[in-house]
Each structure stands twice: as C-alpha cells, then as structure tokens.
Amino acid sequence: MRASTSSRYSFGVIPASLCVSIVASLVVASPTCSAAQSPSPTAAVASDDRWSDAALGAYVDATRAATLARCNAEGISLPADFLAWIDADPTRRLSVFGCRADPLPVLLALRSLEIDLGEDVVRRDYPDLAIAFAMQDSYAQRTSAGTPWNDADGAKPAKRLPSVQPRDPLALAIPGDPRVPVNTKDTSRTLDRDDHIINFLEDHAPIEVEVPTKELPPLEYDERGVAKPRGKAVTVMKKVQRGVVAADVIASRELQQEFNAYMAAHGHPDVTIDCGDRAVHWFGVDEVKDQELRRRIKAAHDLFYAAYQAKGRMPKERDAAPTASESMAWFIRNDRERLSASVDGAPREHAWPMFPLTAPWPILIMLAADDQPLREREEIWLRLRDHDEFRTYGEYTGGIAQQFDMQSARRLSPFAFDYGSIQMMWKDGGVCGTMGNIGARTYRIAGVPASTAGQPGHCAIVLMERDPKTGDFRCVGGQYATGGDEVTTVHAGWNYDDVGGRRPMVYHQSVAWAVNDDPASFVEALVLRRMWDRLPAEEKTAAAEAYLKASLERTPFAIAAIDAAAAAAPDWRAAIALADTAEAAFGNAEIPALYRSTARDRFHARALAVAAPTTPDEARELATALERQSCDNAKLLARTWLAIGGNDELVARSRAAVEAYLAEPARAMGTGQPARRAAQDFAAFLKELASAITDKAARRAWAETLLPLFEGRDSLTKRNGDAQPDPAVEALKRTLEQ
Secondary structure, three states: OOOOOHHHOOOOOOOHHHHHHHHHHHHHHOOOOOOOOOOOHHHHOOHHHOOOHHHHHHHHHHHHHHHHHHHHHOOOOOOHHHHHHHHHOHHHHHHHHHOOOOOHHHHHHHHHHHHHHOHHHHHHHOHHHHHHHHHHHHHEOOOOOOOOOOOOOOOOEOOOOOOOOOOOOOOOOOOOOOOOOOOOOOOOOOOOHHHHHHHHHHHOOOEEEEEEEEEOOOOOEOOOOOEOOOOOOEEEEEEEEEOOOHHHHHHOHHHHHHHHHHHHHOOOOOOOOOOOOOOOOOOOOOOOOOHHHHHHHHHHHHHHHHHHHHOOOOOOOOOOOOOHHHHHHHHHHHHOOOOOOEEOOEEOOOOOOOOOOOOOHHHHHHHHOOOOOHHHHHHHHHHHHHHOOOOOOOOEOOHHHHOHHHHHHHOOOOOOOOOOOHHHHHHHOEOHHHHHHHHHHHHHHOOOOEEEEEEOOEEEEEEEEEOOOOOOEEEEEEOOOOOOHHHOEEOOOOOOOOOOOOEEHHHHHHHHHHHHHOHHHHHHHHHHHHHHHOOOHHHHHHHHHHHHHHHHHHOOOOHHHHHHHHHHOOOHHHHHHHHHHHHHHHOOOOOOHHHHHHHHHHHHHHHHHOOOOOOHHHHHHHHHHHHHOOOOOHHHHHHHHHHHHHHHHHHHHHHHHHHHHHHOHHHHHOEHHHHHHHHHHHHHHHHHHHHOOOOHHHHHHHHHHHHHHHOOOOEEEOOOOOEEEOHHHHHHHHHHHO
16 A cells, blocks of 8 residues: 555646547547547556556546546536536545546536535535445436345446536425325215225224234342343234234135125126135245145235225335435435434434445445435334334245245235335345345445345345444445355445446455555556556556556555456466465455455466466476465366376375365364365365366266275264264265266
8 A cells, every 4th residue: 555645646747639639539439428438548658657656647637638528529517616626636536537437427427416415515525425326326327216126236237427407406305105095985986896895805894813012021029029120022922903904815715705705796796816724824934835826816916906006005116216316315314313312211222323424435335326215214214213223134934935926915915115115025024135135225224335145045235334443444244144255245236347246245345445455545446447448458468467566556455456467367377477466465464364365266267267288397387386376276276187197196186185174173173164164165176176077987986086085084063963974075975976
C-alpha cells in the first residue's frame, strides 16, 4: 500500500491531440448513448511506464474528457460545480471516471441522485452511498418489478441512461396497502363466482384451530417468598376460535364438501374442489407425492387466490420496486433516526445505526443493490424501530418447501403482501433458501450490506460488519451448514471488474480487506484493471507481470488484477512466474490464508489450461515449482506426474500424498469439523487424480495400491464417539467399483 495523495496524479495534463482522437471515436461510435469504448492506456503513455501514477492520471483525464464530450454531443448538460465537486477529490474522480469502461452511466446516475435528493445529501452527507448506488446501477438495470432475490441477482445489464432533466426534489412516500375491499354482498349488482367464494369463507361459522403462542413459565418463589427469575418464553399450541380461510378448506374434506354444496346452491355447480383430508394443512411439512392430488390442490389454491385478489383481500400483484433515489432516501431517513435506548422498559438489544452509511462506496454495493418494495421494508423497519424486533430466520419447514404451489396452498389466507415479499416468507416458512432470504433482506432493511449465498446443497447469507473498536470492515457468513467461506458463493454481484455477477466469498471479503488496507489505493487498482482491459490482446502477455506488480503494490487485495494477469499467461512457465510475483508482493503481510490460496489457485488453473510440458525434464521442472508453491490442483498435478513417468510416477506421488494426508494434524485428530473437512477435501483430490487415469485397469490398480495405506486408519470419529468411514477411503472404494 502507498499513501494516496492528489500530487501523485497528472490530472489535467492530457495532450490535446489525444483528447481529440478519443472524443471523436466515442462520439461517432456511440451516437445513442450505447456503451463507450474507453481509451487504451498505451495511447496515453509509453509502454514501459503504462501503470505509473502519471499513466493512471492521464487515463482518467482521457475518459473524463471523452465522457463530457459525449454529453455535449447529445445535449446533456451538467452543472460546472457538480463536475468541480467530483474533481475536487482524487479518489472520487477516479471512482466516477475510471472504474467502469463507460463512465457515463455512473456520472449521470450520480447527478440524477443529486437532483432528487439535494446537493447536501449527495455532496456532503452521503457521497459514498451515492457513488455506490450510481456504480451498482451501472451494472444492473433497476426495474419496477425488482429481482427475485431482491439483491439485483439476475438483473439485466443496465441499458437506459439515468435522466438528468430538471425536476422537483423527491418527496419520499411509503405506499399504503393497495387492497380495495369489494362488498361481496352488494345488492346493486349480480354477484359473481368470486363474491360467493368470499361469502362462503367469511360467513362461515368460526372453527377451532391450534395456533403457536408464546407464554412465559409460571412464577416460582423461594423459601422467603421472593419470586425467582423467570425463564424465557416458550412456544405452546393453544386452541382458538377464528374465521375460516382458504387454507382451512384445502385442508379439510368436510369443508370442501360444504364449499362444493354452497357453490352449487349459488349457481356455480361447476366450481368444485377435491384436496383430500389434510394432504396439505397449516402445519404440514411433507411434500405431496400424488401428482393428481397435487394438481387438484393447486387448482383449489388458484381458485381461492384469484377470489382473494379480485375482491381486495390480497394485492393483485407485488408492490413495485423503488427507484434508486427512493431507495437511497429511505435508507438515509432511517439512518438519521435517533432511537431510544430502551424499548418497553428493557434496554434496546440492537444498537442503531447497525452499519455506517458513510463507509467507502465499495463496501456499500450490496446495500445499494437492494430493491425490496418500500412498503415491505417499512413494516420490518417499524418493528425494529418501535419494538426492537430483528428477525433473520423464519419457520423452517420440510419437503413441502420444495413444492412452491403446495406450500402456497398450505397457508392461503387474506394477506396484505403478495408472494415474493419477506412478509409472505415469514407467514409461509420454507427451507434454507427462504431462511437466507429472510436473513439477507432483514439485514439490508436495517442498512447492513448483505446477500444470500450458495453452498453445496444449501443457501446461507453473508454480510458486511464493522468492528466498533478498530473501524475495520469484514465480510462474514451466517447460516452456514455445508462448509465455510471456501465453498461459499455470494449471489449479489461482485461489481468491481466491469463484468459483475456471482463470485466466491473470498472476492467480497477482498473488498473489505482492501478498504481496510487503503480505500483510495483499492480504487486505483480498479482503475488499473480498466486500463488493462483496454490494452490490445497481443500486448497483454508481455505486460502481465508489470501490471500485476503495479496493482498489488497499491493493494495486495487486487483480486481482479490477479484474475486478469493469470488469464494472460501464455504458458505454464509464465503462470508459475506470476504466482511467484503475487507471493512476493504479499511478502510477510497478514494475508488471509483463503485469499493467498485463491490467488495461487488462479495461476495454477491457468497452468492447467495451457499446453502441458512436452518433455519429462520440463515436467519435473513444473512439478518442483508446484511443490514449492503448495499446489493442490489435482488435475494439474496428475497431468504433470504422468508426463514425468506415466502411471508409475502417478502412483508413487499419490502414495506420498496419502501419507502426508494421514499425518496432517486435522486428520490425525480423527474427530470434529477440521477432520471432516480435511477428509472431504482429500476425497475430492483423490477423485480428480483418478479421473486423470484413462485406462480402467490402471485406475483400479492405482486405488488398490493406495487403500492398504489406510489400514487401521480408515475411520473418523463423530462427536458422539461413533465411527464413520473416512470419505477418502470411500472415494477409493468407488474407484474400484467403476
């Protein structure tokens, strides 16, 4: 890391001839505001100094000039003081004009937010939050329909440019309940099918049902007659009387028969349902395996759902997603709240604010991506504000959660929110996907950057945290079940490399680490990546090492530079050399192990993707380098070992790997998560080695050679003391069976 000061950059000294050529090319190429092609860094500086501070400054000068020229050509007017505010801070200038190949959407989005929210909000109070919104929206198109996960995952790329036309400032308004109840007994008109459906439900005599109720344990007294401290409230099932809802009819054969008779008596003999008895019911968790029965239950759901919508008992559609300005205004309004220290006489458990909205903009991208409708957010926020309620988990159900139609029928009733809302998730429950959504959405509603994340066979969450003592940020996981950070992929887009999209957890963690290291240097590294992207393909091979060094000098957490340099390596020697370059740049710094191994693995993956060594001596050279770099890429190792000495070499090296595995402290413990994780990882390693042996007989012989090494050490121990097979042994046995 180097200190970032404005004196390092050569802003404003770009040659006039270069500006003219860049401006002309962009204006001609983009007459309708399509994505622009930013200038090549080689056009601005000599090739041997293309990653210097001067080159970085010249590059941003060029992109700024080209972007403003496009504005002029298309009649887009921007205030001089707005541009001066951007230019006044070197990091802000780099962020706006240098972090995207086409800076225009970022620039206009920032101005659009300023028009709606005011100069003080954007320029003085929350500039980084505004940049985060502008940056996020340059990747993903914000629409009124929102996105299924409400974190912009799956959103289409942004195409429309934000409007900077003059308009009145935004007046934040939270939509009310959109339902308009219809009088289903209106004598001035002929009642239709849906009127009769609603009347059957609402006029039916109350029924007795069981509902979960929180109850405090009874008071107990000591020998002096003093009340002992009460334990926590427990959930008990309590019988209550309530009106009939659609879910009750779907669950009860008796009510179905009543309903069919009622509809026939009111002129609709064709309206009948047959859903069995308690095939689907309020507390049912089993999937419906009878497909014909499932079809009939879905038909009943659709019938009642349509009636509820038509007669104003449920919304006709989910609320619209907010605009970027509305979303940002809503977060700021809450951030400015000063909540009481206690609620209902008890100390507030959740301090406010939960996360600083003044954090550097790269930290806030996940939050800016949120597109939950404001009415949905507002209800959750009011529960937090007024009752200190912060629920990040709902009712975990069983197999029925995999059948959306059956789970929907299970608790169908009048409701103020439609499917897809966090409120419906609370009501209906689900499995890990629903729980992850509830958690991530609730955190974002509370102003905390968060997202759902995938693990093998599981959905978890990740979120940004800030250490109140050190001020450091960290990206942490929650609701993990099938592994740690190393097997976690975040759903919210990693919008820092001009491509975006899902990335492994370590990418998002690297953002927090880089910001802790130095946010300005991190932004510089992002701009260097844009400069790299504009470099002609034929020049990248020779430039990769210098580019990687320059990026990692600014911040060791420039993972986008690692990806780019690795992809440019033309052969295995270059890939290995780049891995050494990265490791040298890391030096003795406190680099998290997962980040260090991820960087190494990118270069080893490239070594596998290019041509293999052509002679045994070259293969030995590569094998020595891979051993020095602690390579665990099984496919690369197997290919290299086979090139050295065929199957005999692969067997010998595999035996050594097994002995090393058995001697590992984690495996030697034989119990607990470290042992299980080590065994699972090594099992996957062996599976990859086996796949490299194309001859079936040779593959079996390889497994037969390795299995005896596990004799007496072929099991792990569960926490309860029971033995379980070592996954590595199981992998070898499956190889014998193939």
